[in-house]
Each structure stands twice: as C-alpha cells, then as structure tokens.
Amino acid sequence: MSNKKDTVFSRQLPAIQGFEFNAQVADVFENMIHRSVPGYDLLLNMIAVLSQKYALPGTRCYDLGCSLGASTLQIRRNVPSDCVVVGVDSSAAMVTRCRQNMMRDHSQANVEILEQDLLQTEITNASVVVMNFTLQFVADTERQQTLCRIAEGLVPGGILILAEKVKLEDTAVNQRMIELHQDFKKLKGYSDLEIAQKRASLEDVLVPNTITEHRQRMFSAGFGTVELFVRCLNFVAFLAIKS
Ligand SMILES: C[S@@+](CC[C@H](N)C(=O)[O-])C[C@H]1O[C@@H](n2cnc3c(N)ncnc32)[C@H](O)[C@@H]1O
Numbered sequence: 214m215s216n217k218k219d220t221v222f223s224r225q226l227p228a229i230q231g232f233e234f235n236a237q238v239a240d241v242f243e244n245m246i247h248r249s250v251p252g253y254d255l256l257l258n259m260i261a262v263l264s265q266k267y268a269l270p271g272t273r274c275y276d277l278g279c280s281l282g283a284s285t286l287q288i289r290r291n292v293p294s295d296c297v298v299v300g301v302d303s304s305a306a307m308v309t310r311c312r313q314n315m316m317r318d319h320s321q322a323n324v325e326i327l328e329q330d331l332l333q334t335e336i337t338n339a340s341v342v343v344m345n346f347t348l349q350f351v352a353d354t355e356r357q358q359t360l361c362r363i364a365e366g367l368v369p370g371g372i373l374i375l376a377e378k379v380k381l382e383d384t385a386v387n388q389r390m391i392e393l394h395q396d397f398k399k400l401k402g403y404s405d406l407e408i409a410q411k412r413a414s415l416e417d418v419l420v421p422n423t424i425t426e427h428r429q430r431m432f433s434a435g436f437g438t439v440e441l442f443v444r445c446l447n448f449v450a451f452l453a454i455k456s
Pocket residue numbers: 234246277278279280281282283284301302303304307329330331332344345346347350351
C-alpha cells in the first residue's frame with residue numbers, strides 16, 4: 214500500500230462538500246486513517262488475533278467497508294486456507310486499489326473484493342465479520358437491519374468485530390474527547406485548517422451512535438455477548454459473539 218501524505222484538506226477550500234471516498238481520498242487513505250484514528254494499528258492487530266481464534270475451516274469471512282484492504286489482509290493471513298474472504302466496498306476507487314493490494318498478497322485463503330453497497334451483500338456461512346469504521350457511514354435507519362443480517366449470516370460461535378467513532382453520553386466528556394482527538398491529529402501533523410475543514414466535511418456523513426445504542430442494537434440483532442474490547446478517546450471496538 215502507498216503511504217502518500219494526506220493533504221486533501223490542507224488548502225482553504227472555497228466550499229466544503231460532504232466527505233466522499235473518491236480517488237483523491239483513496240490515494241492517501243492509508244496515511245489519512247493512520248493519522249486520524251488513534252489505535253488503528255492496534256485494531257488491525259486485534260483483527261488478526263480474533264480471526265486466528267474464531268475463523269472456522271470452510272466458512273466465509275467478511276470485511277464490510279474494506280477500503281484498501283488493510284483489515285481484509287489481516288483476516289486473510291490469519292484464517293484457515295479453505296476460508297473465503299470477502300471484502301466489500303461501495304467506492305470504485307477503493308475497490309480498484311484494494312484488488313491490486315490483494316494481488317500482491319500470497320496468502321492461501323481465497324479473496325473476493327466486491328464493489329457493492331454492503332446493504333446488498335448476502336452474508337452466509339460466516340464465522341468472522343469485520344466492520345472497521347464503516348457502520349458509522351451507513352444511514353442510521355439501516356444500521357439495525359444491517360446488524361440483524363450479519364447475525365443471521367453468522368454460524369453459531371461466529372463473531373462481529375465492530376469498530377466505530379462514538380458519541381459519549383456526557384456532553385462535557387464528549388467535548389473533552391473531541392478536543393483530545395484534535396490534539397492527536399495536530400500531533401500527527403494536521404493543521405487547524407485541515408482539522409476544521411475535514412470535520413465540516415464529515416458532518417452529516419459520519420453520524421456516530423452512543424456505546425449504549427450500539428450495545429442495544431447488537432443484542433437486539435441476536436448476539437449473545439457484546440464486549441467493548443478497545444477504546445481510545447471516542448473510538449471504540451466491540452466483539453460481538455453469536456450464541
Ligand atoms: C473508514 S473506511 C473503512 C476503513 C477500513 N475498514 C480499514 O480497516 O482500513 C469506510 C469505508 O466504508 C465504505 N462504505 C461506506 N458506506 C458503505 C456502504 N454502504 N457499502 C459499502 N461500503 C461502504 C467507504 O467507501 C470506505 O471505503
């Protein structure tokens with residue numbers, strides 16, 4: 214993957230458009246996500262660990278909203294060789310680059326990268342499903358149904374790894390976490406202008422839920438266990454296990 218520097222919001226833009234996963238973003242996405250999401254590398258490591266533990270021979274493993282395939286690769290490298298790994302993304306720019314990244318990887322498990330809205334993805338015989346910062350971009354009205362379809366498509370004992378930016382219920386704490394996240398981005402070299410313009414662009418596009426909402430939705434979907442296993446500021450990851 215390329216580590217070309219993200220400068221998408223570095224110049225004053227005449228108007229702020231809603232954020233899109235277009236070619237300009239796809240070209241710098243690896244750099245963008247590393248500099249924007251605290252704990253991203255830890256999550257990739259945990260996706261590897263959890264795939265090793267929970268992926269079952271002869272099943273399918275899904276990475277919904279796979280972008281360039283960083284999580285897909287962690288899954289593919291850590292599952293039995295007769296698993297089929299399915300990466301799904303609705304952005305053509307991401308899918309093109311993801312397929313190239315998969316071709317450079319020589320793990321044994323078969324991989325398919327689908328250009329598709331994940332709302333249309335058929336999930337069957339799955340032992341591992343990953344949504345690494347994707348559900349937050351799905352319309353809020355579609356999220357419960359999406360979680361239900363994932364739970365239905367999982368085999369008993371199968372898992373969902375759900376990582377999301379969240380809104381904290383205490384507004385003062387939420388504000389503190391947002392400010393600390395901005396400090397994190399400054400530490401990673403983003404300017405105040407870049408931070409402000411990206412934030413405006415993501416408004417109404419990335420719509421966070423609370424931890425309680427996520428938990429309730431996963432239990433309603435039929436998961437027997439829901440554990441928050443990683444948190445840094447307002448970024449969290451849950452491990453949900455189907456009974
Ligand atoms: C923050 S990125 C995910 C990062 C990636 N999972 C990783 O681990 O590096 C969100 C991705 O979800 C994709 N996406 C958003 N809504 C989608 C949808 N309805 N169906 C499929 N992909 C979607 C975007 O195109 C984008 O590539």
